[in-house]
Amino acid sequence: xxxxxxxxxxxxxxxxxxxxxxxxxxxxxxxxxxxxxxxxxxxxxxxxxxxxxxxxxxxxxxxxxxxxxxxxxxxxxxxxxxxxxxxxxxxxxxxxxxxxxxxxxxxxxxxxxxxxxxxxxxxxxxxxxxxxxxxxxxxxxxxxxxxxxxxxxxxxxxxxxxxxxxxxxxxxxxxxxxxxxxxxxxxxxxxxxxxxxxxxxxxxxxxxxxxxxxxxxxxxxxxxxxxxxxxxxxxxxxxxxxxxxxxxxxxxxxxxxxxxxxxxxxxxxxxxxxxxxxxxxxxxxxxxxxxxxxxxxxxxxxxxxxxxxxxxxxxxxxxxxxxxxxxxxxxxxxxxxxxxxxxxxxxxxxxxxxxxxxxxxxxxxxxxxxxxxxxxxxxxxxxxxxxxxxxxxxxxxxxxxxxxxxxxxxxxxxxxxxxxxxxxxxxxxxxxxxxxxxxxxxxxxxxxxxxxxxxxxxxxxxxxxxxxxxxxxxxxxxxxxxxxxxxxxxxxxxxxxxxxxxxxxxxxxxxxxxxxxxxxxxxxxxxxxxxxxxxxxxxxxxxxxxxxxxxxxxxxxxxxxxxxxxxxxxxxxxxxxxxxxxxxxxxxxxxxxxxxxxxxxxxxxxxxxxxxxxxxxxxxxxxxxxxxxxxxxxxxxxxxxxxxxxxxxxxxxxxxxxxxxxxxxxxxxxxxxxxxxxxxxxxxxxxxxxxxxxxxxxxxxxxxxxxxxxxxxxxxxxxxxxxxxxxxxxxxxxxxxxxxxxxxxxxxxxxxxxxxxxxxxxxxxxxxxxxxxxxxxxxxxxxxxxxxxxxxxxxxxxxxxxxxxxxxxxxxxxxxxxxxxxxxxxxxxxxxxxxxxxxxxxxxxxxxxxxxxxxxxxxxxxxxxxxxxxxxxxxxxxxxxxxxxxxxxxxxxxxxxxxxxxxxxxxxxxxxxxxxxxxxxxxxxxxxxxxxx
Numbered sequence: 006x007x008x009x010x011x012x013x014x015x016x017x018x019x020x021x022x023x024x025x026x027x028x029x030x031x032x033x034x035x036x037x038x039x040x041x042x043x044x045x046x047x048x049x050x051x052x053x054x055x056x057x058x059x060x061x062x063x064x065x066x067x068x069x070x071x072x073x074x075x076x077x078x079x080x081x082x083x084x085x086x087x088x089x090x091x092x093x094x095x096x097x098x099x100x101x102x103x104x105x106x107x108x109x110x111x112x113x114x115x116x117x118x119x120x121x122x123x124x125x126x127x128x129x130x131x132x133x134x135x136x137x138x139x140x141x142x143x144x145x146x147x148x149x150x151x152x153x154x155x156x157x158x159x160x161x162x163x164x165x166x167x168x169x170x171x172x173x174x175x176x177x178x179x180x181x182x183x184x185x186x187x188x189x190x191x192x193x194x195x196x197x198x199x200x201x202x203x204x205x206x207x208x209x210x211x212x213x214x215x216x217x218x219x220x221x222x223x224x225x226x227x228x229x230x231x232x233x234x235x236x237x238x239x240x241x242x243x244x245x246x247x248x249x250x251x252x253x254x255x256x257x258x259x260x261x262x263x264x265x266x267x268x269x270x271x272x273x274x275x276x277x278x279x280x281x282x283x284x285x286x287x288x289x290x291x292x293x294x295x296x297x298x299x300x301x302x303x304x305x306x307x308x309x310x311x312x313x314x315x316x317x318x319x320x321x322x323x324x325x326x327x328x329x330x331x332x333x334x335x336x337x338x339x340x341x342x343x344x345x346x347x348x349x350x351x352x353x354x355x356x357x358x359x360x361x362x363x364x365x366x367x368x369x370x371x372x373x374x375x376x377x378x379x380x381x382x383x384x385x386x387x388x389x390x391x392x393x394x395x396x397x398x399x400x401x402x403x404x405x406x407x408x409x410x411x412x413x414x415x416x417x418x419x420x421x422x423x424x425x426x427x428x429x430x431x432x433x434x435x436x437x438x439x440x441x442x443x444x445x446x447x448x449x450x451x452x453x454x455x456x457x458x459x460x461x462x463x464x465x466x467x468x469x470x471x472x473x474x475x476x477x478x479x480x481x482x483x484x485x486x487x488x489x490x491x492x493x494x495x496x497x498x499x500x501x502x503x504x505x506x507x508x509x510x511x512x513x514x515x516x517x518x519x520x521x522x523x524x525x526x527x528x529x530x531x532x533x534x535x536x537x538x539x540x541x542x543x544x545x546x547x548x549x550x551x552x553x554x555x556x557x558x559x560x561x562x563x564x565x566x567x568x569x570x571x572x573x574x575x576x577x578x579x580x581x582x583x584x585x586x587x588x589x590x591x592x593x594x595x596x597x598x599x600x601x602x603x604x605x606x607x608x609x610x611x612x613x614x615x616x617x618x619x620x621x622x623x624x625x626x627x628x629x630x631x632x633x634x635x636x637x638x639x640x641x642x643x644x645x646x647x648x649x650x651x652x653x654x655x656x657x658x659x660x661x662x663x664x665x666x667x668x669x670x671x672x673x674x675x676x677x678x679x680x681x682x683x684x685x686x687x688x689x690x691x692x693x694x695x696x697x698x699x700x701x702x703x704x705x706x707x708x709x710x711x712x713x714x715x716x717x718x719x720x721x722x723x724x725x726x727x728x729x730x731x732x733x734x735x736x737x738x739x740x741x742x743x744x745x746x747x748x749x750x751x752x753x754x755x756x757x758x759x760x761x762x763x764x765x766x767x768x769x770x771x772x773x774x775x776x777x778x779x780x781x782x783x784x785x786x787x788x789x790x791x792x793x794x795x796x797x798x799x800x801x802x803x804x805x806x807x808x809x810x811x812x813x814x815x816x817x818x819x820x821x822x823x824x825x826x827x828x829x830x831x832x833x834x835x836x837x838x839x840x841x842x843x844x845x846x847x848x849x850x851x852x853x854x855x856x857x858x859x860x861x862x863x864x865x866x867x868x869x870x871x872x873x874x875x876x877x878x879x880x881x882x883x884x885x886x887x888x889x890x891x892x893x894x895x896x897x898x899x900x901x902x903x904x905x906x907x908x909x910x911x912x913x914x915x916x917x918x919x920x921x922x923x924x925x926x927x928x929x930x931x932x933x934x935x936x937x938x
Contacts (some may be wrong), residue, residue, distance in 0.1 A: 011767050021923070036276065036391050037190075039876045040153035041197065041267040043800060044887030045180040047143045048137070049156055060089065061097070063126030070096055070108075070125070071117035074516075076252070077167035078107035078109025078936055087252050089128075090101075094252070098123030105686065115725060126784055136244040137179045138209035140234075144181050149886050151800065152267055154180075155260040157250060158838075159359065162847045164647045169256040171641040180246040180263055181335040184886035191237040193271040196319050196617070197244060201265035203433065204254065210235065212313040221250075221259060222460035222482050223269060223496040226279055231318075241885070250901055255459060256481055257425055257652075258642030260433030265463050269883070274389040275323045275349065276383065278314040281499050282393045283329075283381045286310050286537050289401040293368070293414050299680070300687045300933055302373030303413050307366040307399045311342075311359040313381050317349040325390075327357045328382040336377060337680035339363065368413050369505040371453045372687045374474035374932070380420040398471065398505025404539055404580035406556055406573070410630035412508070414474070417684035418624070419476065419631020420674045421454025422447060423585055425463065425640040428661070430838020430850050432641065436803045437465045437924040438785055438792060439661075439865075443936075444469050445655055445927070446793035447637055448686040450667055451675030456584060456633040457545075459514040459938025461497040465925070472928040474686065477506045477635065478584065484513035486523035494527050498534040510535070512542045517560050523545075524555035524675075541586040548572045555581070558630070559915065561586035566622045581909070583623040583632035589615035589651040593664040593842050594819055594859030596698040598705050598712070606649045606845070611697050611714055612663040613741045617669070621739060639844065648845040658842030659783070660863040661805065663738045666717070668695035670747045672718040687933045692765035693718050693756040697741075699859075699915045701753055701770040701820040710747045719757035719765060727751050733758075776810040776818045776860075779825065781902045781912040783807075786927070789937040791840040793927035795917045796834075796898070798870035801885075803837060804914040808862045808902040821860040823904040827853050832898035833870035833916060839863060857904075866900060866914060873918045 027323070039472055040670055068322040073096060078084040081099040083109035088097035099107040102120040136142060149237045149287070156178050160514060164170040186195075203221035207214065211234045216228035221686065229235055236242050251259025270279050277283060291306030294391050313327045328343040367375040383391040403411040424443070428435045435443075440463070449457065455470060456478040470477055484488045494512070501507055513526045539557030541892075545564075551571060553559055561569060562585040590608040597609035614632075623632035639655035651659050656666040672693045678685045698713040705711055715722050717736050722743045724731040733740040746753065750772040758768040771911075773782055785805035786793040796802045810821035827836055836853050843858035855862045871889050881889040897916050903909035920926070 011472070018569050036273075037271045037391070037876065039271075039879060040800075040874060041182070042472040042882045043871070043880070043889075044182065045150050045152060045154070045263070045884060046183070047150045047154070047156070048144070048147045048179045048680050049174050050178065061085070061127050062200050063124060063125035064562045065096065065098060065115060065123040065125050066121065067117065067119050068115040069121045069208040070098055070112040070115040070123070072112045072114060073098065073108035076107040076109050076505065077169055083107070084109065089251070095127045096123065096125035102197055120876070129363050132210050133895060135176060135182065135209070135212070135214075138207075138212055138214070138247070140211040140241070140243045142181070147181065151404045151887070153264050153434035153436070154262050155264045155432035155434040155596070157260050157852045158261040158430075158434070158641075161849065162650055165597055166824075168644045168646055168649075169642050170253070171230070171644055173258065173641070173650070175251045175253070176261065177247070177249045177251060178262055178297045179246065182244045184242050184244065184883050185239055185885065186234045186235070186932070187244060187879070187882055188238045191228060192274070192719070194228065194274050194276060195230040196226045196228050196270045196277065196766045198224070198268045198270055199263070199265070199568045199635040200224045200250055202246065203250055203261050204265050205249040205250065205261055209245040211243055211655045215324065220482065220496075221254065223493050224464070227401065241521045242936050250401075254837050256638065256643065258427055258432070260427065260761075264433040272386070274318040275298065275325060275385060275933055276316060276391040276520050277381060277393045278316055282314055283379065283395055284312040284314075285379050285395065285397045285503055287399045288303065289368070289399065293401070294365075295415065299370070299683055299685070301374035302370060302375060303368040304365045309361050309363060309377065309399070311361070311381075313357045313383070314354065315349055315357060316354045317351060320351045322348045322350050323385055326384050327359075327706060329359055330380050330382070330385070331363075332360070333367070334377070339377070346759070349699045353487045369400040369668070370413055370415075371417060371474045371476065371684050373902060374398065374472060374505070376471060387706060395503055396468075396471065399439065399504050400505060402508045402538070403909055404575070406578040407582050409580070409628060412683065412751075415455070415683035417476070419454040419582065419633070420684065421456060421476070421478075421633040421638035422452050423456040423633045423635050424637050425458060426460070427641050428638070429840025429842070429863060432850065434797035435508045436468070436801060437462070438803050441469050441924040441928055442464045442661060442785045442790055442792050443638065444475060445931065445936055446475050446661070446938050447475060448473060449675070449938045450656065450670035451678060451686065452637065452670070453684050453686060454478070454631060456511070457808075458585070458636070459517070461501065462502065467501060467504045468505060468925055470930050471504050472925060473932060475506060476508045478505045478509050478511050480543075481513065481527070484517050484523050484527065484542070485520050490523070491526050491530055491567050497532055498531055502535045504707070507538065509538055509558060509761050510540045511560065512540060515545045518544050518552060521551040528555050539580070543585060549575060558582055561587075566626065569622065569629060581628065582630040585635050585874045586622065586632050587616060587634040588620035588654050589619065589666070591664050591666055592844065593658045594699055596700050597619070598708065599703050600699050603749065606645050608653045610699070611665055613669050613697070613714060613716065616666055617739050617842065624739075636823075639842070644844065648847065651844045653844050659844070660840035660842040660861075662807075662842045662861050662863070663694065665697040668693060668716040669741070672716050675874065676718045692757045692759070693724065694755055694766045694768045696753065696755050696768050699770055700878065702772050703820065704748055710745045712742045713746060713753070714720055715742050715755045717755075717757045721758045721762075723758060724755045725756070759789045771816050771817050773816045774812040774814070776823060776907055778819045778831070779904055779907045780809045780810050780811055781806060781900070781910045782809075783912055783914055788934070791931035791934070791936050793924070795915045795919075795922040795924055796868050797920060797923050798868055798873040798916055798918050799923070800869060800871035800874070801886055804834075804866045804898070804901075806864050806866065806900055806912055806914075808857070808864070810857055810860045810904075811905065816936060817860045819859050821857050823907060824854055824856045825862045825902050825904045827864040828903075829866065829900045830899040830901050830911060832914070833868050833913065834866045834898035834900070835869055836864060837867040838865040864900065866898060868898070868916060870896070870916065873920055
């Protein structure tokens with residue numbers, strides 16, 4: 006759930022009241038929030054980019070224009086087409102000189118240069134062809150899809166495409182949703198709320214253009230009830246959306262389509278604002294008391310500020326009063342306060358305010374992310390007309406130039422990761438359960454910080470991070486000094502500012518930080534809408550320049566320790582953060598001396614030297630607030646060159662399987678950190694040990710011995726071949742140990758010893774035979790991964806299953822590449838996507854099969870049952886193209902995996918109708934247990 010329906014997760018009372026919407030139909034007759042993700046008719050392509058011959062009337066051949074940005078287009082024609090698809094692009098230029106290629110954007114500074122061709126002078130882009138937008142357009146042959154939906158991830162790879170986008174071609178698409186509106190919604194204010202559409206969207210209702218949105222990462226909505234021809238009581242309505250994803254805004258895979266949730270919202274005509282209807286922020290005013298253990302948390306007196314933004318769509322004045330009630334995590338009422346009665350004029354809006362004091366308030370922290378729930382009740386002459394609930398945390402964040410970041414007056418070294426938005430098989434349409442898995446994966450390696458690189462995320466992810474205690478750097482996408490991009494920055498702040506996890510705003514990323522004139526306007530709008538958090542940017546140069554003086558915290562991208570030290574010497578009071586570091590590429594299962602991958606691009610599973618050296622730039626300097634490693638997971642795009650189609654920077658691969666680097670981080674960022682550290686996730690302490698090289702079956706040509714690397718947080722490591730001791734080494738701080746061992750078939754075992762020489766943990770690799778069978782396990786949902794036990798029958802929840810190839814001794818066959826075929830045997834589920842973590846795999850992402858990569862393959866199953874939704878009964882009458890008439894009751898999903906010569910195996914995914922098993926609620930119950938990811 007996003008900002009529009011924050012669940013009061015811990016309260017039985019509130020849980021019954023505030024399930025999926027910011028309103029309870031039992032207590033509030035004003036607000037309903039209905040899932041609008043089901044039954045969209047879809048057509049890929051079918052129209053050209055809306056760019057006519059006269060779109061660029063100004064000839065710019067023979068000149069070079071300054072201030073443009075590069076685009077991967079290979080020809081002048083493609084360059085012009087790319088500019089056509091970008092609503093912000095007014096100028097395009099192309100040259101073959103020095104392989105400079107295509108450049109586009111906005112510029113009025115051009116100078117003579119005969120090697121360039123191009124054109125400019127573009128005005129406002131016209132809308133796309135509107136025939137599919139009309140209510141009566143024949144869409145009977147279109148396919149039916151459910152959201153979230155990334156239409157580009159379905160396409161075939163094209164080796165002539167752009168590596169930045171993962172060789173997946175861009176395109177345009179149409180979506181059409183047929184729906185009916187019950188008569189009980191007539192007279193209500195109605196909105197359709199899009200959490201995100203990539204990239205440029207045009208939205209129509211019954212042929213009427215409602216509006217356009219050109220930022221692929223911010224949320225937006227349109228009012229429906231005031232559109233001529235809106236039908237109630239059984240008449241057909243058609244919401245049509247044209248999505249133009251021909252161009253992106255970054256140099257990585259960004260997907261395309263309605264890739265986030267869509268909701269239908271109904272309220273009284275006098276109501277809280279449809280999205281940021283209420284706001285809360287707090288100040289810690291008293292002494293902070295820290296309990297004996299970090300999992301017990303902290304308390305302090307605090308002041309809570311409440312704001313309600315009220316709109317009146319009626320023609321007459323309406324007298325309103327707002328009451329706010331705050332509940333604790335157990336659902337106990339903490340405090341109630343009310344505004345005085347005010348009159349809101351016809352077609353006008355007002356703001357109502359309140360302030361309350363809490364004594365010994367529970368504070369939000371990394372080890373104990375305590376959340377309160379505030380509920381706003383809007384009344385008119387004692388009649389309750391709207392309700393809106395939202396969660397918030399009380400905490401004190403402080404940034405210092407000489408000692409880093411403090412949370413609630415306790416030092417928290419940020420040990421964080423950057424991440425893009427996509428995942429194997431589903432692309433940008435990442436479900437909430439997978440985002441919970443990603444958050445738990447971060448915690449499992451000691452991570453406590455997430456940088457949203459390089460754009461605002463789906464709101465549900467922020468809800469999850471609020472709940473599990475991960476601090477966030479929320480980042481804007483385009484940093485330019487123009488009204489559109491400044492407004493987009495404001496939209497991000499407005500939507501996300503109530504999230505306790507967000508501790509800092511970021512304006513920009515690397516080369517995107519170059520427009521220094523935008524710094525002050527961006528800071529001004531951020532301060533005006535929030536003002537409780539500092540601002541930064543992920544800069545690559547000009548440290549100490551104009552931009553640096555505007556930022557509250559200086560961000561550094563991939564800079565050396567000497568660069569930090571030099572800046573700190575010149576600006577000792579300016580806080581600093583390694584906002585991006587450590588691009589240490591690696592591939593799962595690729596032993597350094599055994600390159601099984603036939604790709605011409607190869608990264609081994611050993612990168613400990615890179616990780617240790619680069620993370621220590623921040624970890625080894627107390628004045629630096631922390632670091633955000635690039636990245637936790639691999640992602641589509643930035644592939645380098647064909648045949649790779651995804652990056653290799655992650656410590657987890659694209660399908661969520663851990664690489665060896667996971668064990669380095671687990672050793673030094675989690676288990677080497679004291680359990681009394683206020684920046685450490687409350688995962689039980691244990692010893693770690695992991696042999697990096699995993700294949701002990703393939704021999705090394707012309708090499709008498711092999712070098713094995715071992716990660717551990719133990720005092721020392723012993724290595725054995727069978728019963729024979731090979732050697733013992735002490736583990737250097739922040740490093741690893743290495744052993745040279747002659748190859749012969751058998752078992753190699755590494756043993757972790759404590760300071761007393763007592764064995765605490767072990768890991769081993771073995772010689773294996775050929776694959777003889779498959780294993781199939783459910784990784785998500787699973788208690789071991791902190792993602793619960795059940796799927797919820799909401800039509801959108803997903804399971805992630807792992808298939809593995811074993812030999813006759815039940816050992817993983819590291820070299821196995823068998824094609825594994827998946828089938829949903831029974832139950833309410835469909836195959837949604839597949840993956841295996843191989844960056845050079847070109848098999849389709851939406852398919853019923855995926856080859857194993859180093860013995861592992863992944864399938865993602867989506868539930869088709871919607872009986873858990875509280876609005877299920879109403880959706881049956883609203884959604885024209887989705888069958889909600891499915892029987893109530895538990896029915897599990899049975900999945901089969903099979904491969905030639907390996908037989909078949911099945912696994913059961915448990916499904917319930919109970920929203921207590923929804924991802925956000927599961928997150929709240931999984932803070933202190935072990936995570937085996």
